[in-house]
Amino acid sequence: MPMTASLTRRDDALVFSGALDRAAVVALWPQASAQRAGVARFDLTAVTRVDSAGLAMLAELADGLPGARVEGRPDGLDELRAAYRLQDDLSFAA
Template structure:
């Protein structure tokens, strides 16, 4: 499991590949996004699901990360509904797959 740490060494978020899924845990916030991005990119081939079941909350930077990863996979299914995700999806007019809703 790759772990990204935030301020004062606290665990912010983690990412691992499990079959056809990228599995996220923790808090997907600005402090974690750069590290998660570097970890996710080489693992994207064959990903069909972004598993957010273990994510406690998402901020706008975390949403941007997830939306870009979903787009690069060709529309991976998003599983899980962490705190902040529904409100941010509405604010940025994104659908359940984190694509722009027309």
């Protein structure tokens, strides 16, 4: 059975776990957007995979948070980042 996605705020980090897919984004978006202020890190070390909806959520959360870091490299993240021309901090490449 797949791991249910979850989100917690730990200091300056939003800590995600499970698969960040379309279903997870629908469930996690309200909580994630409400906790976005002051975030400097997105901890994805417990994330199993990311799809395009998950990447879109992360990029939207990172927008306006200069220098925010992404920790962890779940399946799908690097491939989707490259396809959408996003840098390591999820901002658009120039």
